[in-house]
Amino acid sequence: MLQDLIDPSLPLAEQNARLRAILSALMDRAERGQMQSRPMGQLAHVVALEQQVRTRTRDLAEALDKLRVTHARLSQAERDAVSARNSLVDALEAMGEGFAMFDSRDRLTMWNSQFCAALPDIRAQLAAGLPFRDYVHMVSDSDRIGLTTVSERRDWAKRRLQSHTRRNANFTVPLEGDHWLQVSEQRMNSGGTAVIQTDVTAMVRTERLEREKLLDEQAQMVRATLDHIDQAVLIFDAKARLAGWNRRLREVFAPPSALLASGTPFTQVLDDLMRRRQLGQGRIRQVLTDWVDGPALRPPLGLDIVQEDGTELHLSAQAMPDRGFVMSFNDLTTERRAIAEMHRLNETLEARVQARTMELEAARDAAERANASKSRFVASASHDLLQPLNAAKLFLSSLATLENTPAQSRLVDRVQSAFTSVEDILAALLDLSKFDIGAARARREAVPLAPLFARLRDEFQPMADKRGLRLVVMPCAQAVRSDPVYLKRILQNLVSNALRYTRTGRVLLGARRCGANLRLEVWDTGPGIPPDQQAEIFKEFTRLNPATETGMGLGLAIVEQACALLDHPLTLRSRLGHGTVFALHVPIALAETALSPRPPGPETPPGVLSDMLVLVVENDATSRRALMGILEDWGASPIEATSLPDARVQIAALGLAPDVIMADHQLDGGATGLAAIATLRSEHGDIPAILVTADHGPALMEQAQNLGIPVMTKPLALRRLRRALQQVPQLRGGQNKTAQRAKRGDHSYWLQPDD
Secondary structure, eight states, rough: OOHSSTTTSSOOOHHHHHHHHHHHHHHHHHHHHHHHHHHHHHHHHHHHHHHHHHHHHHHHHHHHHHHHHHHHHHHHHHHHHHHHHHHHHHHHHSSSHHHHHHHHOSSSEEEEEEETOOOOHHHTTTTTBBBBHHHHHHHHTTTTOOSSHHHHHHHHHHHHHHHHSSSSEEEEEETTTTEEEEEEEEEEETTTTEEEEOOHHHHHHHHHHHHHHHHHHHHHHHHHHHHHHHSSSEOOOOOSSSSOOOHHHHHHHHHOOTTTTOOOOOHHHHHHHHHHHHSSSSHHHHHHHHTTTTTTTOOOEEEEEEEETEEEEEEEEETTTOEEEEEEEEEHHHHHHHHHHHHHHHHHHHHHHHHHHHHHHHHHHHHHHHHHHHHHHHHHHHHHHHHHHHHHHHHHHHHHTTOOOOHHHHHHHHHHHHHHHHHHHHHHHHHHHHHHHHHOOOOOHHHHHHHHHHHHEEEHHHHHHHHHHHEEEEOOOOOEOHHHHHHHHHHHHHHHHHHOOSSSSEEEEEEEEEEEEEEEEEEEEOOOOOGGGGGGSSSOOSSSSSTOOOOOOOHHHHHHHHHHHHHHEEEEEETTEEEEEEEEEEEBOOOOOOOOOOOOOOOOTTTTTTOOEEEESSSSSSHHOOOOOOOHHOOOEEEEESSSSHHHHHHHHHOOOOSEEEEEOOOOGGGGGHHHHHHHHHHOOOEEEEEEEEEOOOHHHHHHTTTTTTTEESOOHHHHHHHHHHHHHHHHHTTTHHHOOOSSTTSTTSSSOOO
């Protein structure tokens, strides 16, 4: 308000002048008002004071009323508290057990008349605020406690205070006169401790009687047991006095009846046995005497005794915790004689076994050498046959593109079918040889099932149509962790077998989730497999119906060994006349993602490879000519070379680098296609390249993958080769960028998933 009347920005002298004027006006107005109506002002003041007094009086009356109500409630609460305390005291007194309560500071706050009733000298010293430690020391010093020495009392007090630190504690205190007191401590939520004392004298005495009765029964059982064992037994107490024996002891030693009496000293028993020469000769007496007189924790004693009549005994002595000991005598005569006779018989038997073992080892080594030689021969023969087979397949493909008569086309189809069968057999033999010589290696990765199932459907649909069967492939969007090549080979063999042995109905390929695994199943409606032949079908060269079905019986043998290599359990269920189910359990790929399949491009007509310069490095003339013909049919411009120097000459003559290099791995003079590709790339830049080989081994695949070079194995899959060459224009100058994805062996990064 004052700031509204006076502007703070004015000079100080002007502000003071204005304040004096305002003060003067106010004083003048106040004096005029008092002179005109002073009696009326006093009356108004009195009325106002009276109103205030009435208000204050009313407030005081209300406060007094509230105070009376609060006092009444407080009095009722005190009465309730006293009643509750009395009820608590009555309840504690009615417990029949001693009860005391210590607060969070371990001070005694409450107890009943039964607490420490068995310790009258302690009972008289109880008082509110007594510390728990003082209470424990008072109990340990009590005359009624069942502890004799000062050290025992101190140890008891120490253990008692240690148990008090735990939340719950239960223990028994011995008192004089064979009385027993059980103490239970319970820690309360407030931090205090409740102590309950219970007289358990009657319980302890009853338990003691039951235990003594049980010991008597046990003694009878021990006696009966001793009489029925085959060893002779002597039992001595802590003072080396005879306490027990059994019937077998009389049979072995035939001691005098007077000797076998409770309390007979050990020395007297030993003297009698030595006098009658029952313990043989030597230092037996001294050894036994020293052992008996030894310390309480002496180790067991064992002695072999030979009596005069040739009887062999084994003496065992074992100390007991109370310094007593047990001696047992076991008759080993029959056993020792049997062992001696057995050793005598084994002398000639061992020689015969050794000779037979040497014969078997020689036969085994010969069989292993023959098997390894067979496996190496199969692998070598398969490798050598793949070269001409690859050339023949390429020539047939070129022949099929010519304008042939219908008869010639049928002949070409039959020849191609025959070569396909030979190729399948060679591939099967090569797979088996890998398993036999331990060269098979699995490369586990995330394999999407959708493109794999699609490839299998496209591959086997013509076979199903030809046989009049319905092939059903259930869709599956999951990915599994496996080797893509071996997994495809397993499913190919299972589906092929199902189609081959099913006459009518359908063949189904699908997947079911089974915990962390997928169960890949192949169902058929074939004749079924008899139970006695379900194990035989996995053997090599085994066929159920060799007269009616083609093949060599290698498919399921490869399936079994491939499943063992991949650790994929394989199960079989079959019913005669209803069909068969093969199930393969494969773990689901959770932590990794498979390569996303790219949609297949449109089928390209012949001639799409026009103006593509393909350098073919192949030392085998037949294979080189066949591959050149195929490339020319596709519209490419192939350049042939037999070696790296020849390839350099061809490139120099043309004056430009090729668009793509196709190099066979095994060249003349020990040269390799990988080395040729690396050299040409170093001279002409990162040229896209494909390594062609008849070596299906994992070492070469791994080496090529590390260099980012895709591998195609012989016999060449022409559709895949053409698709690979069609991708070359997209890869020129960028193979290094995409080479990081070329880590799938035959599943190269430029191949479509349906190849």
